[in-house]
Amino acid sequence: MKRAICAALFAALLLCACTPIDKGDGSSGTSSGVSSQGESGVGAAVDKTDKIITVPSEDDPNWALFLVNNYNQLPDDYVPQLSPVTKEQSFHHKAADDFKAMLADAQAAGFNLYVVCTYRTIEYQKNLLENDIQKRIKEGLSSEEARQAAEFNIQKPGKSEHNTGLATDIVASWSWYEQNDYELTESFDQTPEFAWLSQNAYKYGFILRYPKDKEAITEITYEPWHYRYVGKEQAKLIKDSGLCLEEYMQTQK
Numbered sequence: 001m002k003r004a005i006c007a008a009l010f011a012a013l014l015l016c017a018c019t020p021i022d023k024g025d026g027s028s029g030t031s032s033g034v035s036s037q038g039e040s041g042v043g044a045a046v047d048k049t050d051k052i053i054t055v056p057s058e059d060d061p062n063w064a065l066f067l068v069n070n071y072n073q074l075p076d077d078y079v080p081q082l083s084p085v086t087k088e089q090s091f092h093h094k095a096a097d098d099f100k101a102m103l104a105d106a107q108a109a110g111f112n113l114y115v116v117c118t119y120r121t122i123e124y125q126k127n128l129l130e131n132d133i134q135k136r137i138k139e140g141l142s143s144e145e146a147r148q149a150a151e152f153n154i155q156k157p158g159k160s161e162h163n164t165g166l167a168t169d170i171v172a173s174w175s176w177y178e179q180n181d182y183e184l185t186e187s188f189d190q191t192p193e194f195a196w197l198s199q200n201a202y203k204y205g206f207i208l209r210y211p212k213d214k215e216a217i218t219e220i221t222y223e224p225w226h227y228r229y230v231g232k233e234q235a236k237l238i239k240d241s242g243l244c245l246e247e248y249m250q251t252q253k
């Protein structure tokens with residue numbers, strides 16, 4: 001039993017990085033092939049310049065509404081205050097009660113959601129990337145080739161939503177996860193638990209962060225298991241808008 005849990009934790013650490021989609025030639029800007037082809041047309045306006053973001057003050061009513069992605073990086077010293085939400089996982093302290101309420105209400109409705117992953121430190125992300133680079137150098141790549149290959153697979157420190165303390169990977173149940181070989185796969189969207197989350201997550205302040213029809217804009221493959229806390233009011237507005245967070249943030253300027 002203990003071994004199974006260790007295996008699961010190991011798998012979770014590996015898999016909750018959230019996978020960037022193939023960016024073609026890997027170059028930046030308009031030649032990437034994904035920059036101006038958003039189905040809605042809003043994608044063309046999404047800001048793709050690299051920057052270090054300013055995280056809103058926790059006193060701000062929209063304190064959880066900020067964008068972290070490949071172009072918008074958290075400051076190196078960003079460390080959220082955390083509160084436990086399950087026996088193993090903690091979440092941003094200002095969103096923890098909403099998170100726990102969502103898990104409790106899902107359970108009351110007959111759905112045992114299993115939280116695979118929540119917060120990861122920027123330091124952890126750095127180590128993950130550095131270990132991958134070193135592994136590739138040992139396999140014979142030059143240090144530059146190794147870095148490029150590693151950065152294609154692992155999000156850079158400060159650019160993963162899991163560094164915010166406001167993102168979580170959730171699946172149907174422990175047994176679903178076990179039967180799925182501790183992998184996060186698209187088949188999760190065939191479960192009743194996913195249907196429940198689709199209908200209810202926004203009521204607790206969460207949005208599905210990487211929708212299927214927005215891959216060209218988010219540059220992250222469809223992830224039915226990854227939810228981001230933005231606050232209840234904003235989650236409803238975003239859900240009603242049909243926009244992904246990149247597009248929605250453009251409308252807030």
Ligand SMILES: [Zn+2]
Binds near residue numbers: 017018168225226
């Ligand atoms: Zn995730």
